[in-house]
Amino acid sequence: MSDARSTLSRRTAIAAALAVPATGLLSAAPATAAPATAATARPQPAVAADPDFGPNVIVFDPSTPGIQGKLDEVFKRQESAQFAAGRYALLFKPGTYSGLNAQLGFYTSIMGLGLTPDDTHINGDITVDAGWFNGNATQNFWRSAENLSLSPVSGTNRWAVAQAAPFRRMHVRGNLNLSPNGYGWASGGYIADSRIDGTVQPYSQQQWYTRDSSVGGWLNAVWNMVFSGVEGAPDDTFPDPPYTTLNSTPYSREKPFLYLDGGEHKVFVPALRTNARGTSWGNGTPQGQSLSLSAFYLAKEGDSAATLNAALDRGLHLLLTPGIYHLDQSIEVKKANTLVLGIGYATLIPDGGVTALKTADVDGVRLAGFLVDAGPQNSRTLVEIGPEGANTSHVGNPTTVQDVFIRIGGAGAGKATTSMVVNTRHTIVDHTWVWRADHGDGVGWETNRADYGVVVNGADVLATGLFVEHFNKYDVQWNGERGRTIFYQNEKAYDAPDQAAIQNGSLRGFAAYKVADSVTTHEGWGLGSYCFYNVDPTIVQEHGFAAPDKPDVKFHHLLVVSLGGKGQYAHVINATGSPTSGSDTVPSKVVSFP
Numbered sequence: 001m002s003d004a005r006s007t008l009s010r011r012t013a014i015a016a017a018l019a020v021p022a023t024g025l026l027s028a029a030p031a032t033a034a035p036a037t038a039a040t041a042r043p044q045p046a047v048a049a050d051p052d053f054g055p056n057v058i059v060f061d062p063s064t065p066g067i068q069g070k071l072d073e074v075f076k077r078q079e080s081a082q083f084a085a086g087r088y089a090l091l092f093k094p095g096t097y098s099g100l101n102a103q104l105g106f107y108t109s110i111m112g113l114g115l116t117p118d119d120t121h122i123n124g125d126i127t128v129d130a131g132w133f134n135g136n137a138t139q140n141f142w143r144s145a146e147n148l149s150l151s152p153v154s155g156t157n158r159w160a161v162a163q164a165a166p167f168r169r170m171h172v173r174g175n176l177n178l179s180p181n182g183y184g185w186a187s188g189g190y191i192a193d194s195r196i197d198g199t200v201q202p203y204s205q206q207q208w209y210t211r212d213s214s215v216g217g218w219l220n221a222v223w224n225m226v227f228s229g230v231e232g233a234p235d236d237t238f239p240d241p242p243y244t245t246l247n248s249t250p251y252s253r254e255k256p257f258l259y260l261d262g263g264e265h266k267v268f269v270p271a272l273r274t275n276a277r278g279t280s281w282g283n284g285t286p287q288g289q290s291l292s293l294s295a296f297y298l299a300k301e302g303d304s305a306a307t308l309n310a311a312l313d314r315g316l317h318l319l320l321t322p323g324i325y326h327l328d329q330s331i332e333v334k335k336a337n338t339l340v341l342g343i344g345y346a347t348l349i350p351d352g353g354v355t356a357l358k359t360a361d362v363d364g365v366r367l368a369g370f371l372v373d374a375g376p377q378n379s380r381t382l383v384e385i386g387p388e389g390a391n392t393s394h395v396g397n398p399t400t401v402q403d404v405f406i407r408i409g410g411a412g413a414g415k416a417t418t419s420m421v422v423n424t425r426h427t428i429v430d431h432t433w434v435w436r437a438d439h440g441d442g443v444g445w446e447t448n449r450a451d452y453g454v455v456v457n458g459a460d461v462l463a464t465g466l467f468v469e470h471f472n473k474y475d476v477q478w479n480g481e482r483g484r485t486i487f488y489q490n491e492k493a494y495d496a497p498d499q500a501a502i503q504n505g506s507l508r509g510f511a512a513y514k515v516a517d518s519v520t521t522h523e524g525w526g527l528g529s530y531c532f533y534n535v536d537p538t539i540v541q542e543h544g545f546a547a548p549d550k551p552d553v554k555f556h557h558l559l560v561v562s563l564g565g566k567g568q569y570a571h572v573i574n575a576t577g578s579p580t581s582g583s584d585t586v587p588s589k590v591v592s593f594p
Contacts, residue, residue: 054298092148115261125153156174163189229248272396327349330358337365347371414437421456432465
């Protein structure tokens with residue numbers, strides 16, 4: 001693994017712009033889940049009362065001795081292990097815990113095992129800071145907190161994260177600070193289904209997306225702060241301050257999660273919500289289904305793709321425990337209402353150029369909580385949601401893709417022509433970071449070649465919290481009708497060797513977000529693209545966004561930024577919007593298009 005501290009990237013180049021002054025599971029959850037439906041009618045293989053989640057899942061109850069010591073031990077291993085193999089899930093049974101500070105490093109998830117966040121309460125903190133990187137939080141990737149309530153010791157909890165670090169289903173009884181100690185640089189982030197009683201304090205965070213939550217206040221904005229369905233959100237005031245606020249989220253369905261019910265281990269599958277606002281759990285028992293853990297195959301590192309597919313063919317769901325899974329064939333999800341749920345950043349690596357995961361064109365597939373890491377032999381695709389030509393309506397029971405992260409390079413050489421293809425209609429992509437690495441091992445314009453990040457062919461697809469960066473051609477290419485995106489964060493590839501390398505016919509560069517010329521209806525809110533052409537700073541990018549000029553193709557609140565003057569944008573969208581210039585890292589903005 002290369003030392004990330006030695007990497008000169010935009011993540012260390014934006015100071016001026018951002019400167020601002022081990023026990024088993026035994027206890028019961030105190031609430032009862034919604035009744036199971038036909039989705040639970042699956043083969044029920046025997047599962048031990050105290051399941052074996054493997055060595056990388058550590059479970060605590062309030063009487064467990066030495067909790068802080070174990071937390072510190074995991075953090076010491078993971079604090080700077082950006083491209084290492086360690087993967088951990090820290091599970092807290094319902095109850096009250098006091099005097100804890102759970103510092104989270106790479107590939108570490110902390111989760112409560114109650115039906116609601118308040119079932120598992122910590123008098124203490126869950127902390128992400130950036131001491132390992134000299135106060136720079138722009139590489140605090142791949143960690144998560146879910147389904148817990150906190151009373152921070154100082155009244156403010158610090159969560160200074162970058163991409164792929166969701167804060168889901170959390171209740172903070174105080175403030176939430178999103179910046180590192182010393183107010184260093186930060187590039188996040190995502191909050192969903194959470195309640196922050198106090199004020200969210202972004203300080204140096206350059207962008208952030210918050211969905212279906214409740215906040216007591218919001219302190220400030222830097223470049224692009226987006227809210228949908230958030231009680232207490234700031235007013236919609238873009239471009240100054242740059243707040244984009246939607247009263248509700250058109251469709252949302254929260255991520256499935258582990259919990260305890262009467263001593264039995266279950267997975268709760270939240271219901272679909274329309275025009276959602278506020279948390280899914282604030283009014284008591286959440287709506288949804290409960291699945292017995294006996295309906296899941298508990299996958300462990302070393303399981304083959306054939307083993308996983310055999311379990312799926314038997315009608316089981318998959319629970320991917322923390323570890324690295326090498327695949328010599330695709331995981332194929334064929335049955336409706338199937339869950340593939342990872343914890344602790346379970347990682348799929350396709351070998352021999354295969355696609356890591358494919359789904360059929362069926363209702364209700366849920367993919368959540370895992371990382372796909374491209375292998376050294378080029379894969380045509382890494383994740384395929386539905387087959388080519390899929391056209392069945394799934395409006396009442398869509399496929400959801402949540403906290404599914406994709407990486408090409410960084411941990412070693414990797415290649416993929418297209419990272420994620422979405423063919424299934426009505427798919428909800430809720431928080432993904434699709435990343436062609438700009439630092440680490442196996443990084444170079446051709447070394448980790450990846451032309452396209454996300455390609456959407458299906459109609460009626462909704463993306464909420466879309467982060468896609470550094471691809472050789474289009475980062476997002478949207479071909480399907482009636483697509484919608486709420487929040488988009490992008491950087492163009494740093495390492496283009498010269499202007500000719502990115503030339504797109506007569507255009508200077510491929511857009512960060514391209515809507516096909518054939519599309520007649522599309523809409524986006526709160527989209528930003530940044531360039532940092534550090535190999536050839538003379539490169540000019542024609543625009544960040546490209547779309548047909550049609551009345552029902554609409555964009556609200558767009559911006560492009562040249563980071564430190566390393567390359568420039570000529571326009572924001574098509575030929576609209578002022579060019580960026582100089583080295584002051586000042587965004588160029590378009591309030592609406594057309």
